[in-house]
Amino acid sequence: MDETVAEYIRRTVLKMPRDEIKTMLQTWGFLSEAQLQTLNFHQIKDNISQEVVQLCEENSADIKQAAVLDIIYNHIYQNKRMWSVYQMKKSGEELDCFDITDFKKRFKGRLRSALKNVTITFKEYEDNAIWIRVAWGTPYKKPNQYKPSYVVYHSQTPYVFISASVLKSNLPLLCQALIVASNYHDIREMELRSHSLNSLKDIVFKRYSQNFQTYSPKPLQGQNVEPESADIRIVQENRSEKERIHRLNWELFGGGPQPKLEFAQYKLETMFKSDPKMDVLDKKEPFRCLVKFSSPHLLESLKSLAPAGMADAPLSPLLTCIPHKARNYFKIREKKGLFPESFVSP
Amino acid sequence: ENADPQKTAFLLRKAWTLYSVTPLYRFRRGRLRDYARLLSAFIAAEKQKGLAVEVGVELDIKVALSSLADLRGSERDQAALLVQLSSRSRAPSRNSEDKLLWSGWFCSVYGDDLSKDVPEDFTCLPLFLTHGPESYTSIVGSWFQKSFDCCFRRLAISPLNLSWMVAMWAGCKLDRATSAVELVFSVPRLSQPLDISYAIHPEDAKALWDTVQKTPGEITQEEVDVFMDCLYAHFHRHFKIHLSAAKLVKVSTAVASAHCDGIVKILHSQYLSGVLRLLTELAISQIQ
Numbered sequence: 001m002d003e004t005v006a007e008y009i010r011r012t013v014l015k016m017p018r019d020e021i022k023t024m025l026q027t028w029g030f031l032s033e034a035q036l037q038t039l040n041f042h043q044i045k046d047n048i049s050q051e052v053v054q055l056c057e058e059n060s061a062d063i064k065q066a067a068v069l070d071i072i073y074n075h076i077y078q079n080k081r082m083w084s085v086y087q088m089k090k091s092g093e094e095l096d097c098f099d100i101t102d103f104k105k106r107f108k109g110r111l112r113s114a115l116k117n118v119t120i121t122f123k124e125y126e127d128n129a130i131w132i133r134v135a136w137g138t139p140y141k142k143p144n145q146y147k148p149s150y151v152v153y154h155s156q157t158p159y160v161f162i163s164a165s166v167l168k169s170n171l172p173l174l175c176q177a178l179i180v181a182s183n184y185h186d187i188r189e190m191e192l193r194s195h196s197l198n199s200l201k202d203i204v205f206k207r208y209s210q211n212f213q214t215y216s217p218k219p220l221q222g223q224n225v226e227p228e229s230a231d232i233r234i235v236q237e238n239r240s241e242k243e244r245i246h247r248l249n250w251e252l253f254g255g256g257p258q259p260k261l262e263f264a265q266y267k268l269e270t271m272f273k274s275d276p277k278m279d280v281l282d283k284k285e286p287f288r289c290l291v292k293f294s295s296p297h298l299l300e301s302l303k304s305l306a307p308a309g310m311a312d313a314p315l316s317p318l319l320t321c322i323p324h325k326a327r328n329y330f331k332i333r334e335k336k337g338l339f340p341e342s343f344v345s346p
Numbered sequence: 347e348n349a350d351p352q353k354t355a356f357l358l359r360k361a362w363t364l365y366s367v368t369p370l371y372r373f374r375r376g377r378l379r380d381y382a383r384l385l386s387a388f389i390a391a392e393k394q395k396g397l398a399v400e401v402g403v404e405l406d407i408k409v410a411l412s413s414l415a416d417l418r419g420s421e422r423d424q425a426a427l428l429v430q431l432s433s434r435s436r437a438p439s440r441n442s443e444d445k446l447l448w449s450g451w452f453c454s455v456y457g458d459d460l461s462k463d464v465p466e467d468f469t470c471l472p473l474f475l476t477h478g479p480e481s482y483t484s485i486v487g488s489w490f491q492k493s494f495d496c497c498f499r500r501l502a503i504s505p506l507n508l509s510w511m512v513a514m515w516a517g518c519k520l521d522r523a524t525s526a527v528e529l530v531f532s533v534p535r536l537s538q539p540l541d542i543s544y545a546i547h548p549e550d551a552k553a554l555w556d557t558v559q560k561t562p563g564e565i566t567q568e569e570v571d572v573f574m575d576c577l578y579a580h581f582h583r584h585f586k587i588h589l590s591a592a593k594l595v596k597v598s599t600a601v602a603s604a605h606c607d608g609i610v611k612i613l614h615s616q617y618l619s620g621v622l623r624l625l626t627e628l629a630i631s632q633i634q
Contacts, residue, residue, distance in 0.1 A: 266584070268584065270584070272550075272554070272576070272580055273580075273583065274576060274579065282557075283550075283553060286550075287546070287547075287550050287554075287580060288546070288547035288550050289544065289545060289546050289547070289550075289580070290526065290543075290545040291542065291543065291544050291545070291581070291584075291585075292542070292543040292545075293540060293541070293542055294540070294541045294542075294543070295538050295539060295540045295541065296538055296539070297538040298538075298540075300537055300538045301533070301536045301537065301538035301539065301540040302540070303537075304536040304537045304538070305533070305536065305540070305587060308533075308535065308536055309588075309591070310533060310536075310587060310588055310591050310592065311585070311586050311587040311588060312586040312587075312588075314586075315585075315586055315587075316584060316585045316586040316587075318584055318585060319585060332584065
């Protein structure tokens with residue numbers, strides 16, 4: 001077995017939490033159940049990984065099998081990576097029957113015709129997701145297995161999720177190979193990024209509970225409104241304001257859990273407007289700002305701003321549009337014309 | 347600016363942790379070498395007691411104390427005092443440069459408010475800035491406390507003072523303003539914490555400040571409030587969020603950046619004196 005393959009397998013196993021190594025190796029299926037039985041999982045990880053490498057040696061593992069193990073690890077720990085979303089476009093209305101073998105062949109063909117030194121691995125998962133791992137080399141160097149790109153493609157959709165390696169220069173080639181393989185004619189990067197791959201899928205596949213255009217005037221029965229506190233300081237005015245905020249939140253965000261995003265970024269190129277009495281800045285050029293919101297769960301925290309008294313209800317559409325516009329990077333410019341208060345985001 | 351840029355270069359682009367220090371009793375400028383020896387012995391003794399910084403690492407620590415005559419506001423200020431801890435190089439080879447482990451310096455820039463009321467035997471250097479492992483700060487602080495009967499306290503910076511800083515620094519004229527004027531807010535008490543970074547193009551921030559500031563060379567609380575209100579209003583117009591209700595935790599400009607935990611980074615030597623003057627003022631108000 002190649003030295004580099006052995007080292008790569010050793011390091012991949014070292015990344016895994018000790019109590020998950022066995023399951024991941026089982027999913028991998030490269031080592032037999034009998035071989036797995038011989039492993040002692042109660043020792044330090046260093047020793048476990050050495051033993052695994054030993055067994056792989058017995059089975060003459062090569063880089064292709066090692067790459068599959070890497071996909072398995074990254075599929076389970078997908079949230080450690082930052083994912084960007086790309087949307088592909090078809091030129092016509094051809095109803096293609098998706099054939100996975102054709103896809104793989106075309107993908108590999110396109111990449112290899114441009115770059116000889118590349119390791120390409122596929123793994124299919126139950127939810128129709130095809131995971132692709134690409135390790136990049138150069139005409140003179142073998143592929144760097146430690147900085148691969150990962151692509152997740154749901155064949156029934158035009159969406160591709162990419163966690164690129166540091167080498168951004170390979171991105172155009174990767175995109176090319178994807179459209180060639182899947183029979184689309186164009187691909188564009190959406191302004192949507194997150195660590196939570198599932199949340200990105202929720203957003204583009206519209207799998208989260210959305211606000212409804214027509215709504216029932218009262219919240220659904222059994223809604224979990226904050227329990228009536230015995231605090232006599234809460235008078236009717238406060239109570240109805242609280243209910244109004246709660247209802248608006250429900251309208252805007254829906255009743256279910258929000259997709260998990262960690263940040264939203266707004267590049268503001270709007271005008272600075274102030275009360276003329278204040279006698280301050282009155283420029284004809286935009287007041288350039290960059291605003292970034294970050295949170296472990298951004299949409300949930302935005303949702304709680306109005307109830308906490310930190311924001312007006314309804315919250316600004318710039319924030320509430322994030323899931324249904326499927327983006328968390330925005331450029332906001334002033335809308336010219338009748339309604340100077342509204343904004344355009346291209 | 348009277349400070350020699352070469353001598354003060356070490357201050358720039360480092361994150362300094364701030365403390366206020368009460369006046370030092372019977373501190374003698376002439377005895378810096380003695381003090382260095384005593385502090386060195388103290389550190390060695392603390393190591394023996396098992397209060398060493400790095401367990402198992404035999405570090406031979408060299409202490410240097412020096413005066414920085416240029417680092418002061420007026421003649422009435424005491425010259426700054428620099429303390430440096432380096433690890434003595436073990437290798438007898440030519441590359442035997444000592445490695446700087448920790449530095450701290452005491453200073454007073456226009457600290458008249460404090461020094462005018464203080465008896466002669468006391469030396470006023472109300473601002474203490476450190477860079478390096480906390481354990482060394484603790485040891486050095488203990489020695490000074492024991493030797494000069496002074497008291498150290500972490501200097502937190504309130505949102506009010508942070509807004510002063512951002513207004514002042516945004517208005518500074520720089521040849522090339524390369525970094526944005528950034529305000530970082532934190533909204534902790536939500537179901538999920540939220541951080542908001544609000545960065546303004548330095549030219550636009552300065553343009554705004556220039557229309558707010560009525561008298562050059564002078565800044566009033568009212569002007570700072572107007573400046574901040576303008577920024578809050580612009581933000582509210584877009585996001586409907588009341589930034590004024592959030593906690594301002596950090597401000598950052600091309601001149602300097604400051605964090606509410608009392609950590610400051612000075613980026614431009616041009617305004618060094620102004621920044622230190624403001625920090626000296628904060629230290630003094632904490633002492634008094």
